[in-house]
Amino acid sequence: MTATLAPAEQLGNRLHGVALILVGMSSVQFSAALAVSLYPVLGPLGVVTLRLVGAAVLLLAFARPRLGGRSRRDWLTIGLFGVVMAAMNVCVYLSIQRLPLGAAITFEFLGPLTLAIVLSRRRLDLVWAALAGAGVLLLGSGLGGVDAVGVLFALAAAACWAGYILLTRRLGQAFSGMEGLALGAAVGAIAVLPLGIGAAGAELVRPEYLALGLLVGLLASAVPYSMDLLALKRLPAGAFGIMMSLNPALAALAGFLVLGQELSWAQLLAIGLVVLASAGATAGAGVSGKRSPRARSAR
Numbered sequence: 001m002t003a004t005l006a007p008a009e010q011l012g013n014r015l016h017g018v019a020l021i022l023v024g025m026s027s028v029q030f031s032a033a034l035a036v037s038l039y040p041v042l043g044p045l046g047v048v049t050l051r052l053v054g055a056a057v058l059l060l061a062f063a064r065p066r067l068g069g070r071s072r073r074d075w076l077t078i079g080l081f082g083v084v085m086a087a088m089n090v091c092v093y094l095s096i097q098r099l100p101l102g103a104a105i106t107f108e109f110l111g112p113l114t115l116a117i118v119l120s121r122r123r124l125d126l127v128w129a130a131l132a133g134a135g136v137l138l139l140g141s142g143l144g145g146v147d148a149v150g151v152l153f154a155l156a157a158a159a160c161w162a163g164y165i166l167l168t169r170r171l172g173q174a175f176s177g178m179e180g181l182a183l184g185a186a187v188g189a190i191a192v193l194p195l196g197i198g199a200a201g202a203e204l205v206r207p208e209y210l211a212l213g214l215l216v217g218l219l220a221s222a223v224p225y226s227m228d229l230l231a232l233k234r235l236p237a238g239a240f241g242i243m244m245s246l247n248p249a250l251a252a253l254a255g256f257l258v259l260g261q262e263l264s265w266a267q268l269l270a271i272g273l274v275v276l277a278s279a280g281a282t283a284g285a286g287v288s289g290k291r292s293p294r295a296r297s298a299r
Contacts, residue, residue, distance in 0.1 A: 017234030021243040024227030029105070029250045031219035033258035036096055038212060042200040044093040047216070049189075049196025050209060052089060054217025056182070056189040062222070065179035074174055081167040081180070082187025088160035090192060091153045098150025100261045102252025103139055106271050107151060109248050110136065111158030112165055113278045128277040135273030138266060181225065245278035 035047045042050070070078075095104040110132065117129050171180035196204055203209060231243075248271045255261035263271075 014234060017231040018243060020227045020231040020234070022246075024224035024231070025244065025247055025250050026254075027219045027223040027227070029101070029247065029254040030258060031216050032096065032105075032251065033101060033254040034212075034219070035093065035216050036101065036259055038209070039097060042196075042203055042209065044097045045090065045192075045195045045198070046200030046204055048089045048093040049192050049200070049204065050213025051216045051220055052086060052185065052189040052192050053196075054214040055221035056185040056217075057214065058217055058222045059178060059182035059185045063178040063182035065175075065182050074180075077167065077170045077174060078180060078183045079187055081164070081171060081184035082189075083191055084160050084163045084167060085184060086188035086191040088157050088164055089188070090195065091157035091160060095150050095153035095157060098147040099154065100252075100263060100267075101255030101259065102248060102261070102263055102271055103267065104150065104154045105251035106139055106248040106274050107136065107154035108157045108161060109245075109274060109278065110155070111161035112244075113274070114158075115162040115165060116278070124280075128280045131280070132274050132277035135270045135277065137270075138273065139270035178225070185221065245275050249275050 031051075035051060038047045038050075092104060092108050095108070099107075113132055114129075167184075168181075171184065174180060175183075204213075252261075252263055252268065252271055256263070
């Protein structure tokens with residue numbers, strides 16, 4: 001589409017796409033910071049339940065998916081997607097309870113980064129993998145008395161994120177629009193609901209917390225997914241993936257501005273190394289003609 005546009009129009013189109021991505025990523029990371037502020041009342045399991053239920057309600061209302069005419073394979077994909085999405089969110093929220101937001105998201109980002117490197121199979125990707133490994137080691141040593149359980153939760157979230165990306169591709173191939181995402185989000189909300197009820201009980205149905213749950217669901221799922229869809233119409237998949245590499249840095253900024261979580265220069269350098277490695281791996285995948293696995297992930 002952009003090939004028929006004048007150079008100035010192409011530049012404007014791409015800048016518009018970049019702006020959409022930045023809005024979507026900022027929405028995700030600042031919603032996570034807002035969710036953390038609810039931990040003292042609801043705990044991480046209560047907060048993630050409100051987030052997923054809010055996201056499911058909004059997506060179902062928007063997509064209005066049909067239930068009939070689905071094959072057994074379609075329902076299996078929906079079920080796996082929902083369970084993986086629920087596990088990913090539970091693990092990352094439990095990690096954020098124990099680690100600074102920027103550090104938790106950096107560890108979690110190893111999932112899509114590893115997937116990009118594995119799918120690319122370029123020699124240069126070994127350099128990016130080494131750079132990411134150095135960043136992770138530096139981040140771990142810079143945290144001082146790092147919470148091992150928090151790191152394990154973040155790494156589990158990373159593994160789930162990689163699976164989430166692959167299942168998102170399957171959903172995109174099997175369903176039109178956002179029908180598959182909406183049904184998968186509903187499965188995820190149902191899967192996590194017993195955990196949330198057990199952790200927060202009646203607090204979950206207080207009107208003010210329900211409203212915040214819808215807000216977090218809107219900011220964490222509905223807004224960024226819509227921004228991603230619009231941005232992918234204006235940017236190549238490789239450029240999109242490079243922009244998504246900024247997520248750990250934006251998480252660190254959100255943690256600082258909203259939660260007052262300060263990071264040392266060593267920790268910021270570590271996050272920067274992971275961001276650089278992810279951008280390099282994604283750019284390489286784009287140059288080699290392969291589609292970035294991050295390009296279709298609706299985090």
